Amino acid sequence: MAAPLIEARGLGMTYRTARGDKVVALDGLNFSVADGEFISVVGPSGCGKSTLMKILAGLLSRTEGEISLGGRSVSGPGPDVGVVFQAPVLLPWRTILQNVLLPTEMRRLAAPRARAMALLETVGLGGFENRYPHELSGGMQQRASIVRALVGDPRLLLMDEPFGALDAMTRDQMNEEVLRIWHASRKTVVFITHSIAEAVFLSDRVFVMTPRPGRLVEIIDIGLPRPRTLRMVNTDAFGAYADRIRLLLNAPGNVAG
């Protein structure tokens, strides 16, 4: 097996509050993610999943342990990582194409126009490249932000609860879309969510986290066949996985006192 893309050993993060108290957001995480894998991280709010996302994105520096991406220790943001945020965060004064090209523009690279147009086409935004964000629906805006994350051809796609703000039907569509993009691009995806069903539906493996302090309590292999369809959500196998995760999250020892 090839060397893992992401490797975390004893990864921890302790914040200091304004009053000088210590808050442990992440405590002793050990995991590795193989190239091309689809990983979801689930847990209730306060379990440190957003902190983990920010450390992977290079926006926060860990306080304990080690984390590496592609064999190199993570020390800041870089072109290897594309990030999709909770909100689309499109700049309203830029057209969709200009928004999508922002990462390469900031890095002073040649604008990958053809790639951007092709990606827009694959997410169903062909013909919208010269529109402004406010002319697009919420789901379309989030698709554009996925294209923006992919435009620099990163090895890792980080998605931080990207569909939390969408209605349930759009959300289902977007989940299928993400799988389609993942199949086509073979990126490694780390997908953060608080929806157990979403995590099971999308992932090869689900990282289950519990709060106070943020710990990785179990990694569950999802053996459902691919390609996955929304109909699988009603199967017994799917339900069994979802149940197991729910039990882990509700286990007495894991509930904050």
Add this chain to the structure above:
Amino acid sequence: MSRWSSRLLSPAVLGAILLAWHLATTQGGVPMYILPRPADVFWFLVAGFAQSPTNVGGLWFHLGVTMAEALLGFVLGSAAGIAIGMALAHSRLLERVFYPYVIAFQSLPKIAIAPLLVIWFGFGMEAKVVVTSIITFFPLLVNSIAGYHAVEPERIELARVCNASRMQIFWKIVLPSSLPFLFAGLNVSAVLALLGALVGEFVGAQAGLGMLLLQYNNNLQVAGTFGVLLILCLCGYLMNAAVRAAEARYCFWGRRPKLFDNTGS
């Protein structure tokens, strides 16, 4: 009411006012030094604008002087307000140190320092440009600080994920994000700019619409006073329209935030 008749209503009101005005001055016995006849104001304007712009006796000359003072002061004051506002907002320390003084100085009616500025800068255009700059400075300062702090943190985070430099974050994220606030300030300043130039001229001047206004008033040439007031009305309207047009062009996406009004002048 149909669209046509409601569109005609506004000119009709103007016509009615002009007619009432005309009747009051011709039939109603209102003396000429209180209220000039509409026709007198009209002919005053025609005669004034018939002169060459270099003629000190014509209206173009004085209009040019006042507009130059107002526009120059507006540009200088607004630019300084934006630059210093952004710098203050960027540094928590600077903001904490200087903001109390900003508030204190903002509370001062700026007109009160106009006489002092005439002593410092003389009776020429400089004093008026300085008054206008100071008056237009504050709306932009306050709005720049507010605009800077209103930038969504997610946008900064996005820029950081893209390895943006601090300069890129300022020019490509912070400044455009603050545009709705800056335009709110510019809208206020555009009106204040004319006020600044006029007040400067009232205190002491050799040229300008403000000086003319005082002159006509002292000589009881009320037609001239009314004529200058009309010109000022139009100038203010045009400056405001120019700012709004710029806003529509460069800030088409922005919903107008609450206006940070600063009329303490």
